[in-house]
Amino acid sequence: MNKMSSSFLMVGLLAAATGVQADDHKSLVIGTNNWAENIAVANMWKIILEEEYGYDIELSDVSKSVLYSGLANEDIDLSMEIWLPTTDASFLEPHKDEIDVHDVWYEGTGLGLVVPSYVEIDTIPELGENAEAYVYQGNPTILGIDSGSAIAGSTDEAIEAYELPLNQINSSGPAMMAALDDAYQREEPIVVTLWSPHWAFAEYDLKYLEDPEGVYGESDDIHWMSRKDFGDDDPWLTSVLNDWHMNDDTLGGLMAEIEQTGDPVEGAQTWIDENRDLIDEWLAAGDAG
Secondary structure: OOHHHHHHHHHHHHHHHOOOOHHHOOEEEEEEOOOHHHHHHHHHHHHHHHHHHOOEEEEEEOOHHHHHHHHHOOOOOEEEEEEEOOOOHHHHHHHOOOEEEEEEEEEOOEEEEEEEOOOOOOEHHHHHHOHHHOEEOOEEEEEEOOOOOHHHHHHHHHHHHOOOOOEEEEOOHHHHHHHHHHHHHOOOOOOEEEEEOOOHHHHOOEEEOEOOOOOOOOOOEEEEEEEOOHHHHOHHHHHHHHOOOOOHHHHHHHHHHHHHHOOHHHHHHHHHHHOHHHHHHHHHHHHHO
């Protein structure tokens, strides 16, 4: 055997020994939105897959409607977050035959109207009775995130169902959190749309307003999802993501690290370095397969 043949043989053996074939390392597009936990886990997986397994990952920040149509049209390969059975069901329904919903990675979400614990109201009807205390830019206001989000739609329904004399102002998640922080530091009343898991509940003393009409639905679980037949195209990654689980401590720690550094890449890398054993447990599922 000549030296060139030996070299090619060695390269082939090394590729086989990795357990993941180079041909499987296609460029992948992960669809994201501006929810704190979504940004956190998307950046975490981008770092792990690129640095340790040679993937080429693009994070594509899109609206909810574009995310689901992108998965259905195969412009997006996967997304780390779909809340079921309630919150994201309406987004999935038109595309349910073109999108694969995979395993749960976070159990027991929360969703609704949130106020600082120092305010005296505890229910959404009480918010309506005390609307004049919750003024933002001159008008009784509920501060929300982007208008295309599920929580924005539920809040519009809540305003109608409870006949609330407040308007919803939609902005970005960071803008909403900045307004919350400003009001909180001055101990002024404010009401925002928020969800669990979220780092805000570790940073501030907050409470959900009770929702007697059930407008915001019951607790959901968070799954990951992909374009159709992604599992056949990349069984290794599918196995890994199906074995991925986080709870309030692990996900809250990841989000808090990102919030503290102010950089999702730097924060995610720090968290990865400090939680190697947990990550290795997730990766073992793919390697075993």
